Amino acid sequence: MSLQAHKQGYIIPTFKNEITRDSLAGGYVRAPEKGLKKAIVSFDVNSLYPNTIITLNISAETKVGKIVTGEYGVDDKLTIRFVNGAVKTVTSKQFDTFIHKEDIAVSKAGVLYSQKYKGVCPNLIDKLYKERVQAKEQMHTIETKENLTDDDQAAVEYLDTLQYTIKILLNSIYGTFANKHSAFMDIDNASSITLTGQAVAKNGARILDEFIQGKYGVKDSCVIGGDTDSVYISIDQVLTKLQIPLAENLVVTPRSHEIVNEITDVVNKEINVWARKDLNSSDSRFEFKREVIADVGTFLQKKRYIIRILDKEGVAVAGKFKYVGVEIARSTMPKKVKELVKNVIETALVKHDTKVTNGIYREVYDLFKSLPIAEIAFRGGIQNYEKYSTGVTLEKFLKGTPCHVKASIAYNLLLDKFSIAGKYEKIQSGQKIKYFYTSTNPYNLDAIAFTNEVPAEFDKLKIDYDKMFAKIVAPPIERLYEALDWRLPVIGKEVQTDLFDLFGLE
Numbered sequence: 150m151s152l153q154a155h156k157q158g159y160i161i162p163t164f165k166n167e168i169t170r171d172s173l174a175g176g177y178v179r180a181p182e183k184g185l186k187k188a189i190v191s192f193d194v195n196s197l198y199p200n201t202i203i204t205l206n207i208s209a210e211t212k213v214g215k216i217v218t219g220e221y222g223v224d225d226k227l228t229i230r231f232v233n234g235a236v237k238t239v240t241s242k243q244f245d246t247f248i249h250k251e252d253i254a255v256s257k258a259g260v261l262y263s264q265k266y267k268g269v270c271p272n273l274i275d276k277l278y279k280e281r282v283q284a285k286e287q288m289h290t291i292e293t294k295e296n297l298t299d300d301d302q303a304a305v306e307y308l309d310t311l312q313y314t315i316k317i318l319l320n321s322i323y324g325t326f327a328n329k330h331s332a333f334m335d336i337d338n339a340s341s342i343t344l345t346g347q348a349v350a351k352n353g354a355r356i357l358d359e360f361i362q363g364k365y366g367v368k369d370s371c372v373i374g375g376d377t378d379s380v381y382i383s384i385d386q387v388l389t390k391l392q393i394p395l396a397e398n399l400v401v402t403p404r405s406h407e408i409v410n411e412i413t414d415v416v417n418k419e420i421n422v423w424a425r426k427d428l429n430s431s432d433s434r435f436e437f438k439r440e441v442i443a444d445v446g447t448f449l450q451k452k453r454y455i456i457r458i459l460d461k462e463g464v465a466v467a468g469k470f471k472y473v474g475v476e477i478a479r480s481t482m483p484k485k486v487k488e489l490v491k492n493v494i495e496t497a498l499v500k501h502d503t504k505v506t507n508g509i510y511r512e513v514y515d516l517f518k519s520l521p522i523a524e525i526a527f528r529g530g531i532q533n534y535e536k537y538s539t540g541v542t543l544e545k546f547l548k549g550t551p552c553h554v555k556a557s558i559a560y561n562l563l564l565d566k567f568s569i570a571g572k573y574e575k576i577q578s579g580q581k582i583k584y585f586y587t588s589t590n591p592y593n594l595d596a597i598a599f600t601n602e603v604p605a606e607f608d609k610l611k612i613d614y615d616k617m618f619a620k621i622v623a624p625p626i627e628r629l630y631e632a633l634d635w636r637l638p639v640i641g642k643e644v645q646t647d648l649f650d651l652f653g654l655e
Contacts, residue, residue, distance in 0.1 A: 180451060181373060181374035181375075181381075181448030181449075181450070181451060181454065182373045182374065182448065183447070183448065183449075183631075183632045183633075183634065184447065184632070184633060184634060185445065185446075185447055185498065185501055185633055186373050186383050186385070186445070186446050186447060186448070187383060187385040187395070187444065187445055188383055188384045188385040188387075188388055188395045188405075188442075188443075188444065189373070189381060189382070189383055189441075189442070189443040189444075189445075189446050189456055190381070190382050190383075190384055190409055190412070190439065190441070190442050190443075191379060191380070191381045191382075191439075191440045191441045191443075192353065192357075192379060192380045192381075192382075192413070192416065192437040192438065192439055192440065193378055193379045193437070193438050193440050194346075194349055194350065194353065194378040194379065194435065194436070194437055194438075195435075195436040195437070195438045196278070196316075196319060196320070197346050197349060197350075197377065197378040197435075198320060198322075198323040198342050198343075198346060199274045199278065199319045199320065199322065199323070200434040200435055200436070201341075201342050201345050201346050201349070201435075202270055202271055202274055202322070202323070202342060203271045203274055203275060203432060203434045204254070204345075204424055204428065204430045204432060204433045204434050204435060205254045205256050205262050205341060205345060205428060205430060206254055206262045206263070206264045206267065206268050206271050206432070207256070207262055207268065207270060207271065207326075207338050207341055207342065208262075208268025208269045208270040208271060208338075209268075209269070209270075209333055209335065209338070210268060210269065211262045211263045211264075211266075211268040212232055212260065212261070212262055212335070212337065212338065213231065213232060213251075213253055213261040213262060213263050214229050214230055214231035214232055214260075214261045215229065215230055215258075215259055215260045215261065215337055216228070216229055216255075216259035216260075216261070217229065217230045217236070217259075218238075219241075220259070221241075221244065221255050221259065222241075222427065224241065225240060225241050226238060226239070226240055226241065227239055227240075227241060227244050229244075229261070248261070248429050249429065251263070251265075252264045252265050252431060253429065254428055254429050254430050254431070255428055255429055256340075256341030256342075256344065256345050256428065257341070257344040257345040257347070257348045257428075258337060258340040258341040258344045258345070260337045260338070260340070260341045262341075264430075264431045264432070270322065270333070273322070274319060274322060277315050277318060277319055278315075278319065280315055281311075281312045281315040281316060281319070284308045284311045284312040284315070285308070285312050287304075287308055288304075288305055288308035288309055288312065291304055291305050291308070292305060323339070323342050326338040326339040326342065327339040345428065346377065346378070347377075348427075349420065349424075349435055350375055350376075350377065350378065350379070350380060352420060352423050352427075353380050353416055353420055353437055354372045354375060354380045354382075356415065356416050356419045356420060356423070357371060357372065357380065357382055357412065357415075357416055358370050358371055358372055360412065360415045360416070360419075361382075361384070361386075361387060361412065365386070365387045365390055365391075366390070367386040367387060367390065369386060371383055371384065371386065371387075373448065374448045374454065376452060379440070380437070381448075381454075382412075384405075384408060384409070384412075387408060388405065388408075391404075393405065395442070395444055395459075396444055396459050399444070399459055399467045399468040400459065400465055400467070401442050401459050401460045401465070405442070406460075409439060409442060410439075413437065413439045416437045417435075417436055417437055420433075420435045420436075420437065421433040421435055438462075439462070440461065440462060441456070441458045441460065441461050441462075441471075442458070442459050442460040443456040443457050443458045443459060443471075444457055444459055444468075445457050445498045445499065445501075446498065447498065447629065447632045447633060448632065449474075449475065449628050449629065449631075449632045450474070450628075452473065452474045453473060453474035453475055453628075454473050454474070454475075455470065455471070455472050455473075455475060455494060455498065455629075456470070456471050457469070457470050457471075457495075457498060457499070458470070458471055470491070470494075470495060475625055475628070476490070476624065476625045477490050477491060477494075477625060482528075482621065483524055483525055483526065483527075483528065483621075484524075485520060485524040485525065486517070486524075486525055486621055486622060489513045489516060489517060489622060490513075490622055490625055490626065492509055492513060493506060493509050493510050493513055493626050493629075494625070494626070494629055496509045497629060497630075497633065497635075503635055503636075506635075507638045510626060510638060510640065511638070511640060513622065514618060514622075514640045517614065517617075517618050517622060518614045518618075522585055522603060522612050523583065523602070523603075525585070525612075525617055525621065526583035526584060526585045526599075527553065527583065527584050527585065527621075528581070528582075528583055529553050529581070529582060529583075529584070530579070530580070530581055530582070531553070531554060531557050531576060531577070531578055531579065531580050531581075531582055532578055532579070533554070533578065534554060534557065534558070534576070534577060534578040535578060537550040537551075537554050537555070537558065538558045538561075541558060541562075542562070543559060543562050543563070543566070543592050543594070544593075546558065552584075552595065552596055553582065553584050553596070553598060555595075555596065556582075556584040556594075556595075556596040556597050556598035557576040557582055557584070557598040559592070559594050559596075559597055559598070560575075560576055560597055560598045560599060561575045561576055563592075563597075563604075563606075563607060564604070567604075567606045569604060569606055572604075573600075573604050574600055574601075576598060576600065580600070581600075582598045582599070582600060583598065583599055583600070584596050584597060584598035584599070585597065585612050585613075585617060586612070586613040586616040586617055586620070587610050587611060587612065587613055588611045588612070588613040590609050590610050590611070591609055592609075592610070594610065597610050618640070623637075623640070
């Protein structure tokens with residue numbers, strides 16, 4: 150950014166920044182609607198923070214002042230503190246005349262930015278953004294060739310790395326305004342980016358609702374979730390009213406595509422109308438990019454959802470499930486267990502039948518109990534082993550020892566007890582391990598760890614399948630059932646009568 154400032158004739162200050170950071174609003178995350186959702190469409194705001202900087206022309210040298218009392222567009226009187234220290238109170242009408250005459254953008258943090266010239270930061274972002282677009286276009290041109298040579302493949306990899314690196318750089322520029330060690334640190338600028346970003350997401354959702362309700366006469370909100378830079382809607386009400394399917398054989402119908410494309414065009418037109426009106430921006434860059442179309446899905450919590458994607462950015466993907474923020478998206482869950490859990494989840498979403506899903510859940514329980522220990526054991530890494538291992542015995546461990554560390558210490562102690570330390574590698578700090586809960590045993594151990602295999606000499610340590618199932622498999626299924634407003638069946642008893650199943654109740 151210093152080089153860009155030099156090109157524009159500015160000198161970056163090198164003195165210590167005395168501005169302190171109190172509180173900074175983060176991204177807006179909408180509370181999701183629970184239950185099974187159909188005909189889901191997601192929109193991402195393209196490069197939200199970088200484009201907010203350009204839209205408001207946020208930069209150190211473009212900052213004019215800040216509204217310190219009152220709110221633009223709401224209150225009759227506003228008090229402004231200018232960057233030179235002057236303070237002035239004006240009527241809302243006077244303020245409106247002022248910002249239009251002087252070409253000033255107003256952020257949702259109440260900060261004023263001159264738009265008479267392009268700022269250092271917006272200029273840099275514009276330049277980088279164009280470089281990224283150029284790299285992506287070059288990459289696409291090469292990828293569309295019929296026969297790719299080794300040089301072509303190398304060029305594609307280089308261009309993909311380049312565009313991704315620029316993307317990371319673009320998104321990190323915002324951080325310079327919130328970093329106390331940066332010469333550009335200014336909490337007003339940082340707040341302008343985050344609060345305006347929140348407003349973009351909220352108003353995008355409002356525009357979508359107003360258009361869909363107005364054109365198709367649906368009563369309920371179509372918005373079912375959202376994140377800092379995304380909005381999720383359901384067009385199921387629209388399709389039901391028009392009596393058309395979202396897809397046929399997992400392929401989105403042309404009519405459904407037309408509806409989604411029209412909605413996309415409207416939100417992009419109206420969000421920039423809003424930016425010109427509410428922010429007084431003369432160069433609004435906000436764009437909602439349609440990401441996926443999914444036939445079914447559910448939102449477990451904020452930033453946690455499962456959807457079955459039929460189309461991603463215009464490319465058919467024929468029913469690929471996407472898991473975000475749930476356990477099975479994590480590498481720590483054993484691969485075989487992931488398959489079992491996915492079977493239950495995907496059955497629930499596709500069939501939406503409690504009895505069928507409960508049946509699969511019980512089958513999964515039986516399959517789980519038949520799996521080898523290595524395929525269902527927890528995965529993890531050991532840190533601070535020495536902190537908890539000094540002076541301990543199988544009968545006495547240090548208070549507060551984490552379960553996986555205690556299990557690792559017990560493993561090493563048992564190797565010594567059976568004099569087999571030369572046969573099996575001992576566990577040390579920094580090592581990857583597996584561990585499992587044990588049933589009642591002579592050593593009163595709750596769990597035992599191992600590296601590649603459980604020593605045959607540990608034959609008195611049996612896995613507690615029920616506890617492992619309750620810790621690994623049950624939690625994600627339970628959260629799914631809760632989101633769908635279903636009742637989780639009792640699993641683990643040889644003989645049980647479920648009255649809800651008996652009478653066909655959910």
